[in-house]
Amino acid sequence: MARMGLTAERVTLVGAELADEVGLEHVTMSAVARRLGVKDASLYAHVRNLDDLRGRIALLAADEKTIRIAEATAGRSGREALVAYANAWRGYAHDHPGRYTATQTPMEIDPELAARAAGPRRAIELTYSMLRAYRLDEPDLTDAVRLMRSTLHGFVSLEAAGGFAHSRPAQATWLRCLDALHTLLEHWPEHEHEGDPA
Amino acid sequence: MARMGLTAERVTLVGAELADEVGLEHVTMSAVARRLGVKDASLYAHVRNLDDLRGRIALLAADEKTIRIAEATAGRSGREALVAYANAWRGYAHDHPGRYTATQTPMEIDPELAARAAGPRRAIELTYSMLRAYRLDEPDLTDAVRLMRSTLHGFVSLEAAGGFAHSRPAQATWLRCLDALHTLLEHWPEHEHEGDPA
DNA sequence: TTGTGAAACCTAGGGGCATTAGGTATATCC
DNA sequence: GGATATACCTAATGCCCCTAGGTTTCACAA
Numbered sequence: 001m002a003r004m005g006l007t008a009e010r011v012t013l014v015g016a017e018l019a020d021e022v023g024l025e026h027v028t029m030s031a032v033a034r035r036l037g038v039k040d041a042s043l044y045a046h047v048r049n050l051d052d053l054r055g056r057i058a059l060l061a062a063d064e065k066t067i068r069i070a071e072a073t074a075g076r077s078g079r080e081a082l083v084a085y086a087n088a089w090r091g092y093a094h095d096h097p098g099r100y101t102a103t104q105t106p107m108e109i110d111p112e113l114a115a116r117a118a119g120p121r122r123a124i125e126l127t128y129s130m131l132r133a134y135r136l137d138e139p140d141l142t143d144a145v146r147l148m149r150s151t152l153h154g155f156v157s158l159e160a161a162g163g164f165a166h167s168r169p170a171q172a173t174w175l176r177c178l179d180a181l182h183t184l185l186e187h188w189p190e191h192e193h194e195g196d197p198a
Numbered sequence: 199m200a201r202m203g204l205t206a207e208r209v210t211l212v213g214a215e216l217a218d219e220v221g222l223e224h225v226t227m228s229a230v231a232r233r234l235g236v237k238d239a240s241l242y243a244h245v246r247n248l249d250d251l252r253g254r255i256a257l258l259a260a261d262e263k264t265i266r267i268a269e270a271t272a273g274r275s276g277r278e279a280l281v282a283y284a285n286a287w288r289g290y291a292h293d294h295p296g297r298y299t300a301t302q303t304p305m306e307i308d309p310e311l312a313a314r315a316a317g318p319r320r321a322i323e324l325t326y327s328m329l330r331a332y333r334l335d336e337p338d339l340t341d342a343v344r345l346m347r348s349t350l351h352g353f354v355s356l357e358a359a360g361g362f363a364h365s366r367p368a369q370a371t372w373l374r375c376l377d378a379l380h381t382l383l384e385h386w387p388e389h390e391h392e393g394d395p396a
Numbered sequence: 397t398t399g400t401g402a403a404a405c406c407t408a409g410g411g412g413c414a415t416t417a418g419g420t421a422t423a424t425c426c
Numbered sequence: 427g428g429a430t431a432t433a434c435c436t437a438a439t440g441c442c443c444c445t446a447g448g449t450t451t452c453a454c455a456a
Contacts, residue, residue: 006433025223030413040414042434050414106359142366143374146353149361150375151345154352162304163347168340176341177348179387189374189381204404228442238443240405248443399456406449413442420435426428 008046012056019098061099066123093156134185210254217296259297291354332383
């Protein structure tokens with residue numbers, strides 16, 4: 001009956017650790033309570049329910065990932081920044097697979113809580129400012145941001161799901177993808193649909 | 199007590215329908231049994247357990263998606279084939295969100311069953327042959343295939359998770375991404391790391 | 397027609413998990 | 427030292443996964 005000093009943050013952190021170890025889908029109230037040496041019911045004083053817990057893990061992950069990317073890209077620009085950004089993204093996904101997948105859930109979280117989390121918002125700003133070196137104007141900038149996020153997330157996600165056969169090391173493909181992304185951003189194609197002669 | 203004519207295929211199909219309606223994570227033995235008008239235990243005569251059912255849904259989805267892509271790309275080549283391929287991919291994900299996410303699971307399925315499923319294998323062949331029009335040699339071909347899968351999956355996945363703000367319609371970005379992918383494949387960058395002068 | 401074996405389906409039950417209601421202990425502040 | 431908020435607990439409900447073992451139905455042959 002000794003006080004364990006539980007808080008929503010501590011519960012969330014243990015949930016995040018568990019997610020990385022056994023997968024997000026196995027993060028259960030019972031498992032978190034067990035690890036904290038506490039009964040299931042006790043968690044409900046700090047966290048609304050399982051969905052809420054998962055949302056908090058997602059927010060935590062978004063914050064951590066953003067910080068990691070910010071640190072990696074600080075003081076760099078152009079291609080160097082792009083590579084640092086991408087490697088930080090992939091590195092986070094590798095180090096924290098459970099947290100990373102939490103990031104992917106549609107986020108039906110308490111709006112008040114979401115508002116206090118700087119992660120997602122700052123992540124977007126970061127990406128935009130990083131890509132500004134490529135001198136794209138809207139709406140191309142937005143498209144470029146989306147393309148980049150798609151590619152990075154898709155790669156990391158397929159990699160985690162075992163989607164790449166072992167015929168060629170994923171790392172080699174990764175480097176080529178970054179090359180490709182860089183040259184693509186440098187030579188962003190003009191619209192070719194409307195008014196394309198020949 | 200009337201026979202319902204259950205088979206593994208029927209159970210899988212109902213599971214897939216359920217997945218599209220309520221999300222893969224809510225596909226439960228009980229829910230499938232309810233929809234079939236049968237008791238939970240009856241399903242275990244056809245499907246080993248819940249994981250097995252999910253694996254079968256994944257395999258079904260892979261097959262369906264492959265067929266859809268094959269039909270869309272049949273008789274086309276080059277840019278047209280690329281666009282048809284990508285649109286078929288995205289279309290399947292839109293029409294069958296639950297099945298599509300099933301595709302993403304690491305697949306710990308009965309090897310004997312997996313061997314009989316042509317989907318995944320054929321999907322790879324299809325992609326390779328579609329990209330052959332861009333005249334890439336190995337290992338660039340493999341890298342290109344992986345990049346394309348990453349981008350398509352990433353886009354569709356972010357889109358489904360509500361990852362794109364409503365500032366710009368996703369469809370517009372999608373078209374630009376296909377443009378980008380196409381020009382990228384046409385001007386696949388040479389290696390720039392080793393021996394790049396200037 | 398009837399017997400037989402294989403499926404198809406059932407009842408019963410154990411065990412895990414999520415969640416709520418309501419109780420007891422503990423720290424804090426006057 | 428008592429009031430109060432808070433941390434944690436016990437108890438109970440209900441859903442879900444899964445197993446064991448029984449019963450009904452079907453196809454087919456004697």
